[in-house]
Amino acid sequence: MKVILIKDVRGCGVNGDIRNVADGYARNFLFPRKMAEPATDEKIKEIEAKAAQHQAERQKEEEQLAAAITSLSGKTVSITARATEKGGLFKTIGAGDIAQAVRAEHQVEVPESAVSFTEAIKTVGEHIVHLSSKEKKADLGVVVVAA
Numbered sequence: 001m002k003v004i005l006i007k008d009v010r011g012c013g014v015n016g017d018i019r020n021v022a023d024g025y026a027r028n029f030l031f032p033r034k035m036a037e038p039a040t041d042e043k044i045k046e047i048e049a050k051a052a053q054h055q056a057e058r059q060k061e062e063e064q065l066a067a068a069i070t071s072l073s074g075k076t077v078s079i080t081a082r083a084t085e086k087g088g089l090f091k092t093i094g095a096g097d098i099a100q101a102v103r104a105e106h107q108v109e110v111p112e113s114a115v116s117f118t119e120a121i122k123t124v125g126e127h128i129v130h131l132s133s134k135e136k137k138a139d140l141g142v143v144v145v146a147a
Contacts, residue, residue: 001026002039004047009035016047066136068108076126076141077101083124083146093121098129098142 001023008014009030012021018039021030030036037043079101082090095115102110116130127142 003030003036004039004043005030005036007035016051018044018047062134064109065111065114065133068110069114069131069133069136069138072102072106072108072110072131072140073138074141075106076143077105078143078145080145080147081124083144087124087146089122089124089144093127093142093144098140101142102140 002018002020003026005013005015005017005019012030013019019036021036026036026038077098079093079097081093084090095112095117098115099110099112102108110131114131114133116132118128118130121127121129121142121144124144124146127144129140129142131138131140
């Protein structure tokens with residue numbers, strides 16, 4: 001029997017999967033526990049339409065991220081942070097701080113997951129971070145200034 005899983009079922013599948021299961025398993029276990037529903041043609045088409053829409057949205061987001069990364073290639077952002085007299089920072093500069101600085105200075109939205117470091121930023125001065133998406137990669141200069 002073809003069923004559409006409403007919840008994650010161990011050993012069977014995850015929410016939204018269409019599976020072939022034994023009739024007894026479906027009638028006696030999955031349906032009474034509201035873990036699945038019968039897979040009709042209409043419901044299968046609905047699920048496929050939702051999946052296609054979700055895929056289109058993800059593709060659009062990926063294209064926007066690639067365009068943002070391309071526009072930031074070779075640019076710099078400055079971050080002000082508390083530092084010691086020797087130039088060491090009291091707090092490590094993270095991906096969230098860099099994404100926020102990019103948003104403030106360049107009005108470009110970059111998720112934290114797109115920012116990566118070769119080494120942690122713990123000192124005042126110029127540093128290079130890498131921005132990446134599935135298709136594009138770019139280097140961004142980060143200037144850390146003592147507050």
